[in-house]
Amino acid sequence: MPLRVRLTLWYGTALALILIIFSTILYLVTARSLRDAVDESLEETAAAAVRSLEERGFLPLIDEDELMSQFPELARIDKFFQIFSPSGTITIRSPNVKQQEMPLSRQALEVAYSGRSLLEFAKYPKEPALRLISVPIIYRGNLLYIIQVGTSMDSVEETLNRLLLVLLVSMPIALAVSLAGGWFMAGRALRPVDTITLAAQRIAGGDLTQRLTVPASADEIGRLTNTFNAMIDRLETSFRQIRQFSSDASHELRTPLTVMKGETELALRRPRETDDYKVVLESNLEEIDRMTRIVDELLFLSRADMGEVKMERLPVPLDTLIEDLHRQASLLGQERNIQVVLRATTPAVVLGDELRLRELFLNLLDNAVKYSRPSGAVDIALMIDQTHARVSVTDHGIGIAQEDQTRIFDRFYRTDEARAHTKKGTGLGLAICAWIAESHRGRIEVQSKVGEGSTFTVMLPLAPAPAAAKRPPISSSPSSHRER
Amino acid sequence: MRILVIEDETKVGCFIRRALEEESYAVDLCEDGAKGLEMALHTNYDLLIVDLMLPSLSGLDILKGVRQAKIQTPILILTAQSQVDQRVKGLDAGADDYLTKPFAIDELLARIRALLRRGSTESPGVLQIDDLALNPATREVTRGSQRIDLTLKEYALLEYLMRHTGRVLTRPMISEHVWNQDFDTFTNVIDVYVNYLRNKIDRGHSKKLIHTIRGSGYMLKVD
Numbered sequence: 001m002p003l004r005v006r007l008t009l010w011y012g013t014a015l016a017l018i019l020i021i022f023s024t025i026l027y028l029v030t031a032r033s034l035r036d037a038v039d040e041s042l043e044e045t046a047a048a049a050v051r052s053l054e055e056r057g058f059l060p061l062i063d064e065d066e067l068m069s070q071f072p073e074l075a076r077i078d079k080f081f082q083i084f085s086p087s088g089t090i091t092i093r094s095p096n097v098k099q100q101e102m103p104l105s106r107q108a109l110e111v112a113y114s115g116r117s118l119l120e121f122a123k124y125p126k127e128p129a130l131r132l133i134s135v136p137i138i139y140r141g142n143l144l145y146i147i148q149v150g151t152s153m154d155s156v157e158e159t160l161n162r163l164l165l166v167l168l169v170s171m172p173i174a175l176a177v178s179l180a181g182g183w184f185m186a187g188r189a190l191r192p193v194d195t196i197t198l199a200a201q202r203i204a205g206g207d208l209t210q211r212l213t214v215p216a217s218a219d220e221i222g223r224l225t226n227t228f229n230a231m232i233d234r235l236e237t238s239f240r241q242i243r244q245f246s247s248d249a250s251h252e253l254r255t256p257l258t259v260m261k262g263e264t265e266l267a268l269r270r271p272r273e274t275d276d277y278k279v280v281l282e283s284n285l286e287e288i289d290r291m292t293r294i295v296d297e298l299l300f301l302s303r304a305d306m307g308e309v310k311m312e313r314l315p316v317p318l319d320t321l322i323e324d325l326h327r328q329a330s331l332l333g334q335e336r337n338i339q340v341v342l343r344a345t346t347p348a349v350v351l352g353d354e355l356r357l358r359e360l361f362l363n364l365l366d367n368a369v370k371y372s373r374p375s376g377a378v379d380i381a382l383m384i385d386q387t388h389a390r391v392s393v394t395d396h397g398i399g400i401a402q403e404d405q406t407r408i409f410d411r412f413y414r415t416d417e418a419r420a421h422t423k424k425g426t427g428l429g430l431a432i433c434a435w436i437a438e439s440h441r442g443r444i445e446v447q448s449k450v451g452e453g454s455t456f457t458v459m460l461p462l463a464p465a466p467a468a469a470k471r472p473p474i475s476s477s478p479s480s481h482r483e484r
Numbered sequence: 485m486r487i488l489v490i491e492d493e494t495k496v497g498c499f500i501r502r503a504l505e506e507e508s509y510a511v512d513l514c515e516d517g518a519k520g521l522e523m524a525l526h527t528n529y530d531l532l533i534v535d536l537m538l539p540s541l542s543g544l545d546i547l548k549g550v551r552q553a554k555i556q557t558p559i560l561i562l563t564a565q566s567q568v569d570q571r572v573k574g575l576d577a578g579a580d581d582y583l584t585k586p587f588a589i590d591e592l593l594a595r596i597r598a599l600l601r602r603g604s605t606e607s608p609g610v611l612q613i614d615d616l617a618l619n620p621a622t623r624e625v626t627r628g629s630q631r632i633d634l635t636l637k638e639y640a641l642l643e644y645l646m647r648h649t650g651r652v653l654t655r656p657m658i659s660e661h662v663w664n665q666d667f668d669t670f671t672n673v674i675d676v677y678v679n680y681l682r683n684k685i686d687r688g689h690s691k692k693l694i695h696t697i698r699g700s701g702y703m704l705k706v707d
């Protein structure tokens with residue numbers, strides 16, 4: 001059932017209940033107070049009659065005419081009265097009593113003998129109900145007469161009936177009107193929800209550029225809209241990233257394929273010298289290596305994205321690691337006649353995965369050597385402050401423009417200068433470095449000037465003191481370290 | 485036929501160039517977008533092959549630049565992206581055809597032939613003048629019933645002459661369309677090659693087809 005219908009029904013049911021309870025109470029209270037008023041006036045009239053009789057010394061009254069002349073006030077009242085003898089027979093009655101006999105009830109007679117008054121209803125066919133009060137007149141211990149004053153309940157009942165009619169007619173009208181109002185209000189309140197639904201459908205259809213217009217009010221709907229828009233923002237960004245990523249990945253993988261296919265086909269088009277074939281095979285091998293590297297790195301990153309990469313958290317002595325990497329990087333540098341110098345080192349232990357940290361620093365060193373000019377120099381330094389170890393790798397190579405310095409950590413991003421400088425490179429290395437640094441609760445900072453060189457600084461939180469105290473011996477080969 | 489290849493992947497550019505040269509096209513190779521556009525604007529190429537992802541200036545921008553300069557040279561785009569929208573954008577920006585990497589060399593060559601054919605309004609496929617016929621697809625040249633073997637350059641020169649039958653072709657025009665940018669205009673290489681061609685085509689035939697227009701250049705026509 002739609003929310004709008006449900007809201008309206010809930011509202012209507014609650015309102016109907018309230019109206020019914022209210023009307024019932026109103027009716028009962030009104031009926032009660034009208035009857036009380038009748039009873040009161042009957043009692044007053046009876047009391048007045050008794051007073052009049054007392055003033056006249058309880059004369060036996062013979063007939064009505066005499067009675068009326070004796071008690072002129074009786075003619076003016078809207079009530080009738082009867083006077084009964086102690087035996088219960090009618091002695092006298094006022095002229096406005098209809099022709100019918102209205103004998104004194106047994107109960108009234110009994111009560112009269114006990115000296116008390118009685119209020120009762122009397123019902124005759126085809127007549128409105130009557131309300132009667134019977135008052136005994138006792139003189140010196142003897143019951144002289146019983147005075148009965150009565151009145152018709154006609155007007156009371158008529159009033160009550162009219163009230164009932166008004167209530168019965170007006171209640172459904174009020175209910176209908178407020179149901180319509182409730183339907184309208186619910187519709188109004190729910191309209192933004194409909195808008196959100198429509199927009200969500202369009203977005204689900206693939207159009208992530210859609211946004212909801214935020215209502216001016218800061219109510220629930222406003223908050224929902226804002227939350228929704230923020231969610232779509234994030235979705236759009238990550239969709240764009242994924243699309244960019246897969247298009248980049250496809251480009252990077254297609255390039256080596258294009259080279260291999262093109263060169264091989266070209267070689268096969270006509271008979272050639274053996275050396276020509278050798279050149280093609282060597283080139284293809286290069287491309288295969290390149291593809292293997294891209295696929296490995298992509299696999300690592302996608303496993304990292306899915307949280308499937310296991311990270312050790314063991315104490316790693318950075319100084320030993322850096323010294324070892326320094327030797328490795330020196331070999332790397334030799335090919336291009338680049339000096340790799342270890343400028344500063346200090347004992348430092350961090351908690352982490354030695355293999356990954358090795359990969360991180362090796363990537364930075366590889367970049368530094370790769371983007372240096374021939375016979376340039378690369379400096380490594382390890383320093384600590386209270387909380388962090390700082391490993392910096394400095395080169396004097398091509399440098400990175402300010403606007404590229406954040407983007408180089410993006411997957412596949414390579415600056416135009418880097419592309420022009422060397423074809424070797426996948427653009428994935430720094431993305432992996434950043435991920436490794438982050439999963440060690442560290443970060444990488446870049447300082448660079450185009451044409452002058454770059455410094456990459458890795459900051460890693462130092463291991464807490466006890467871990468640093470029991471430094472395990474570390475071997476230069478990572479695999480033997482692993483096996484412990 | 486002279487072709488400009490703008491492709492930043494050195495290896496890809498190199499094998500395209502070799503493949504084209506083996507088909508007797510004159511090829512210039514450029515690895516940079518902005519420089520490529522400049523070359524396209526200043527030299528009268530017969531065809532441009534443009535990669536879409538380039539440093540400094542994208543392939544799309546090159547396309548737009550070339551078309552803005554009212555140059556109608558056919559353009560073939562190479563793209564590593566299989567996405568439809570990239571190709572659509574390229575075609576809308578004025579490209580005549582596209583190829584997705586990796587591609588087959590035979591297909592590249594066939595598309596180039598088709599694009600070059602599109603330029604001339606007359607008979608597609610085989611070029612013919614009198615009893616001399618040249619088939620660009622098979623690179624077969626015949627005079628009458630006799631097959632003629634030509635070197636790459638001779639073939640390129642003859643194809644150029646045959647595509648412009650009946651028009652005077654100056655030496656600069658010939659060098660621009662038959663040789664690439666490494667060609668030194670001050671040598672008499674063109675005259676030497678025209679002579680080679682004459683020997684192979686006109687010798688022994690009473691009807692001469694290659695004519696020297698004194699003071700300006702050469703012309704291929706039936707007397």
Ligand SMILES: Nc1ncnc2c1ncn2[C@@H]1O[C@H](COP(=O)(O)OP(=O)(O)O)[C@@H](O)[C@H]1O
Nearest residue numbers: 367368371408414415418425426427428429430
């Ligand atoms: N030491 C450096 N000097 C200059 N540019 C660098 C340096 N390190 C990284 N870069 C830039 O960052 C980009 C991304 O680096 P990376 O992810 O390691 O990819 P790759 O080294 O495979 O190109 C490089 O292509 C280059 O543009």
Ligand SMILES: [Mg+2]
Nearest residue numbers: 367425429430
């Ligand atoms: Mg790298």
